[in-house]
Amino acid sequence: EIQLQESGPGLVKPSQSLSLTCSVTGYTITSGYDWSWIRKFPGNKMEWMGYISYSGSTNYNPSLKSRISITRDTSKNQFFLQLNSVTTEDTATYYCARLIPLTTEGIVSWDYWYFDFWGPGTMVTVSS
Amino acid sequence: DTVLTQSPALAVSPGERVTISCRASESVSTGMHWYQQKPGQQPKLLIYGASNLESGVPARFSGSGSGTDFTLTIDPVEADDTATYFCQQSWNDPYTFGAGTKLELK
Numbered sequence: 001e002i003q004l005q006e007s008g009p010g011l012v013k014p015s016q017s018l019s020l021t022c023s024v025t026g027y028t029i030t031s032g033y034d035w036s037w038i039r040k041f042p043g044n045k046m047e048w049m050g051y052i053s054y055s056g057s058t059n060y061n062p063s064l065k066s067r068i069s070i071t072r073d074t075s076k077n078q079f080f081l082q083l084n085s086v087t088t089e090d091t092a093t094y095y096c097a098r099l100i101p102l103t104t105e106g107i108v109s110w111d112y113w114y115f116d117f118w119g120p121g122t123m124v125t126v127s128s
Numbered sequence: 129d130t131v132l133t134q135s136p137a138l139a140v141s142p143g144e145r146v147t148i149s150c151r152a153s154e155s156v157s158t159g160m161h162w163y164q165q166k167p168g169q170q171p172k173l174l175i176y177g178a179s180n181l182e183s184g185v186p187a188r189f190s191g192s193g194s195g196t197d198f199t200l201t202i203d204p205v206e207a208d209d210t211a212t213y214f215c216q217q218s219w220n221d222p223y224t225f226g227a228g229t230k231l232e233l234k
Contacts, residue, residue, distance in 0.1 A: 046225035048216075048222055113159075114218060115216070116182070
């Protein structure tokens with residue numbers, strides 16, 4: 001079974017960088033699909049942050065484009081989130097998830113992507 | 129960005145039928161997906177592509193809609209369905225989520 005697990009500091013100071021790791025078991029991240037970061041703010045709002053594809057290409061939410069970087073270590077089957085210049089507004093629970101395209105009877109619909117496996121999440125507080 | 133609007137909360141009795149709505153600010157075709165999240169847990173995929181039931185999800189859950197109006201139906205509702213339900217669209221970039229509908233059982 002595919003499992004994802006986030007890890008990283010739970011407390012980050014304002015203006016510093018937030019760095020998280022997602023460790024994947026049960027599936028090789030270079031075999032296919034995209035590997036995403038999503039966050040949920042206090043109050044329930046959820047935001048897709050970006051993904052790294054199985055080939056290593058990346059796509060980021062434009063709202064974060066100047067501050068975000070998603071990379072990977074294929075030897076460890078891990079991918080990473082770095083968010084720079086954090087403020088208190090970046091306080092959230094951070095999830096990693098697998099992003100897959102809708103496939104019906106073997107036909108892939110490349111316009112319809114959804115998150116089928118999620119990690120349990122890790123809470124990050126930005127505070128001095 | 130495509131804004132997804134959900135009603136904030138619903139309260140129903142076990143055994144009843146409940147519909148949870150999600151309205152998009154622009155067409156998302158059938159690129160709408162539904163997740164269930166219980167406190168302290170990660171979201172769980174229920175419905176993808178507006179109406180396709182994820183493997184292992186009870187047939188009590190169903191989804192419908194296209195364009196801008198979508199519905200998640202639970203029939204009949206069980207006590208274990210107490211959770212927050214999120215919609216998410218993938219037709220327009222960037223992917224966006226609704227604010228969630230909290231379902232409580234009477």
